[in-house]
Amino acid sequence: MARTFKRGGVHPPEEKQLTERKPIETLPLPKRVVIPMAQCLGAPAEPTVKPKDAVKTGQRIGEPKGFVSTPVHASVSGVVKKVDLFPTAAGARSLCVEIESDGKDEWVEGVDLAGGDVDFAKPDAFLPALTDAGLVGMGGAAFPTHVKLKPPKDVKVDTLILNGAECEPYLTADHRLMVEHAAEIATGLQILAAVLGVERTFVGIEDNKPDAVAAMRKALAGVLGVEVVVCRTRYPQGAEKQLIQSITNREVPPGKLPMHVGCVVQNVGTAFAAFEAVARRKPLVERVLTVSGRAIREPKNLRVRVGTPLGDIVAFCGGTTDGLRKLIFGGPMMGKALRYEDVPVVKSTSGILFFDRQEAATVEEFSCIRCGRCLEACPQGLVPCDLGDLAEHGLYDKLADAMDCVECGSCQYACPARRLLVHLLRLGKSEFRRLQKKG
Ligand code: SF4
Ligand code: SF4
Structure with missing residues (x-):
């Protein structure tokens, strides 16, 4: 029977039929890319190139600043045009390196695009390779992978979970990656497990992706200590804490992290990138994402270079319809609605959604009727209506x-x-953190 978490959850319409059977296509090389230095949930990288510098694909163009930071690489070969502030999906102008492509896609020395062998007798080489490749969590969180793989000495991690739930409506990039690249993900899983030194690993996949379950089971047949677990399709099945509970029955206590219950969760896209980093010495310069919604003419799953401007993607997908009302980077539940601007794809862009009037339907907010439905839906056992009230009234210290x-x-x-409870909760959390810091 499909496993699931204990509390809360909702069943939004899945809307995956627009792309779930569409094989991954590769977007033609963009003529220019705009690569943000801030691409992880940590300190932004510092640019190491200047205008007129020639760069090769995969060359480092940004150095990490500190441990919780990742390097950034050129995603095309060509010439640096600008190092300047550009609009990004983060909602503000941020420091980026603009590169004009020479159309040759000449890779930096050492990258072996056809490589596939991994020497498991030398696991010590894995973590430096993943760190150099600039890996971040590719499910959307963008937490530096090397940090997650190096828990503090007093924390004992015994379980690695690969997150293939992809519970957000519309998104099918992870689904297609598992169907089309199961073998590479399976090797990536073993690389991540070797770095953590764990012998117990799981792959969690929702039961609306039976072909992905079959592909991963086939790819992992005969690998010891791995179980592909079918989870019930229920949002937010792919949230780390909920996935851990569904698969291991362990509950992450309030204020604690997955590692405090012995678990590390990595996205299947990150496992694929780990395979490429170790077997091919290839930095993270491209990713698979879903382009969907009823206001884009040809929804697709696309392999896209990091830094590709939105306009290139829209053009490749046949353009938008006149009905476009809302643009979202990420999934509809946790993603970010943006003003239409030519912002670039980053390492953590799992999807780009173009919603028409019906999909974007926003009904006017009215007062709380104390119905309690938010309590029933919350997988974390919180009282969202009350927390929302506190944030609304500026009582941040009580949050x-x-x-x-x-x-x-x-x-x-x-x-x-x-x-707009999520907005209130996000605001409340950031204000509470600010007050804590002030002491
Ligand atoms: S905030 Fe919660 S209790 Fe209030 S109306 Fe919405 S679901 Fe009901
Ligand atoms: S309060 Fe937070 S965790 Fe609970 S349902 Fe709302 S957004 Fe999710």
């Missing part, structure tokens, strides 16, 4: 409980009053 919110959006989805 300690909100720190356990995973920002999944289930409460907001369930709320008949259409209260």
